[in-house]
Amino acid sequence: MFLMGILTALDEPAAYDRMSDEKLLLLVAKGDQEAFLRLYHNTDKTIYGFILSIMRSPQDAEEVMQETYLKVWISAGSYKSQGKPLAWMFTIARNLCYMKFRDQKHEADIGLSDLSEMETGEFCPQIEDAADKLVLRAALYILGEEERQIVLLHTTAGMKHREIAAALQLPLPTVLSKYNRAMKKLQKHLREEEGH
């Protein structure tokens, strides 16, 4: 009996380890918190990168991220199994981002440009490395929304272009060309910045 207890205890986490996000999500739908934790750790950087690429402000991104995971918890049951759990989570995150924009527009008429100017002074104090900060700022403020999504998902979440294409529902060639174009833009910008 005792041995079996140990065995199951050892067995359980390992099983979650090996599960696909899809499977985890289906378990989450049944109220499995352990599966949720696993899913969170599998996806947090990707989801954050995605949200940040839309919101651009780390504070807002953090709030939306929290809302996103809560929504994932609440609505996991509505996920229709089709092998695209990440795309589903992106949809939730994107909608919450847009709602956030709407709310902000209601609250005060602060344009995005104002926001970006506001943050010029102290952009992301959490980041210690100055070069990291410089590059992220450039990526967030000189690239278009889709470019930001593609670049951040590829570089920070380690997603392959094909996976990005599937998750964003864009044709692969579009993703490839946007990625290349965005990286060139960044290079040019950073080199110019350096020249000054």
Place this chain on the structure above:
Amino acid sequence: MTDHSDLKWNNDEIAGHLRSAVEALTPDVLGRIDFTTPQEIYTGPSGTVRLYRRMRTAALAAAACLALAVLSGGVAGYQNRRVDSVIGIDVNPSIELSVNRRDKVLRAEALNEDAREVLDDMDLEQVDLDIAVNALIGSMVRHGYLDDLDNAILVTVANKDTEKAAVLRQDVVIDIEASLEEHKVQAVVYDQQALDRSEVQELAKEYEISYGKAYFLWELVEENDLSHEEMAAFSGMTMEEIAREIAERSYTVRGGNEASAAAQDEEESSAQASPESRPSAPAATQEETSEPSAAGAGQEPDSTAQPDASAGSTAQTDASYPAVTLPETTESFVEDETGGKHVRIDYVDFEDGYLNVVFRDKVRWKNPTVSVTDENGQSYPARIEDTGPDSCGISVRGLEGGTDYSFTLGGVAVREGGASGSVRGYFDTPDIADELLESGETEDDGDDGGDEDGVSGENGGTEAGTGASTEPEEPAGTEPEDAARPSAAQEPETEAKTWEMSGTDASDRASGESL
């Protein structure tokens, strides 16, 4: 700032810095998730249904008021001061023009902040509708709401008399197109006739958008069974963004009698072209096709127009290719005695052992098969991994780099009216395939030469390919390609085409041929 003068800012460095920056930023919100929040159980009607049920029960009074204003206008008064029709124009600025029987503007109303900017100090009262429309478009261009790329305009006409509305709608679209041309701007023009619907009134109110936009979104939601969240997301978008979403997600836009929209027929296919759906879009897409072609010709005036500078072998085969593919350059066919539609390949993309085939029209699948052979007829193990409404993915093993291959897909038909058959296309593997496989996913990071020029615009790949086939007034069923390409035998044309196809990925080239 700091000492990063030793950095050259290559892609790896940029990626590395981004990674560590985002890693430093990623918050831990796990502790803040409240697991006691009850989970929703999904068994009953979809969110959409619930949304409408709720809407139907709400706010009839407001609906009635708005209906009066929008549809019948002021009943009393002189005929000339009576509102006969209301024309809504949505870009992001949303403007409503109320006109009398003689199409003179009685009132121009700004429905959002952007519109106020556009209408600022314009006096459109008693101006003829066509002049007013022209002035509005001009003002939108000046204020930057219509720029060179990716614009979308929604025209909504409301009149009790549907025939009158249909005529007016056509007139307005013609006016807008003329004005766009005059201002050298291209746009997708969606047009619709709106009837009075209380649920739409409610939507308009809830999301603070114009009745026309609400009507458009309401139909979109109905047609595509979208959720409340998606509706909310759409309502916050500009028409341009909505148009892009529609194109990218292959949503259907209704072509019914009460209201129809001219959608980018990239998604709709020519069969959809009802008298009302006016694909005014192509201007934009055509532009995008011609761009790469021109660039291709300019870049390499010699016969081997190939952006891929990687290999002589490719260039060589390329020179021989047009001879083979000339008859139908990028076209691919299913033989079909019934005179139904052919399956046409938009573009093909090969990467990393995976072949992506994208079709121009929606297709259906029935026991799909695939075979891949090289020039000598030797076949390779291939398997269809994934079939979609307009694409499929095939994994192929054992291919060598820098070689031409052809593939044949069986069991595929155009969704509307095509018989099941097969389609053939070509692709070649990148020369540097081996290197790429070794270096893993960083493959794309390299400087791919003319890559991005080949795929211009927002939706490069798709649009570049479809552009040529979106000839506006082309009746259904005809091959639009013929119109776009007067003589198939023209050498430069062929090269440009081939180049255009290859633009989808610098090192790949693809084309199709009839079987």
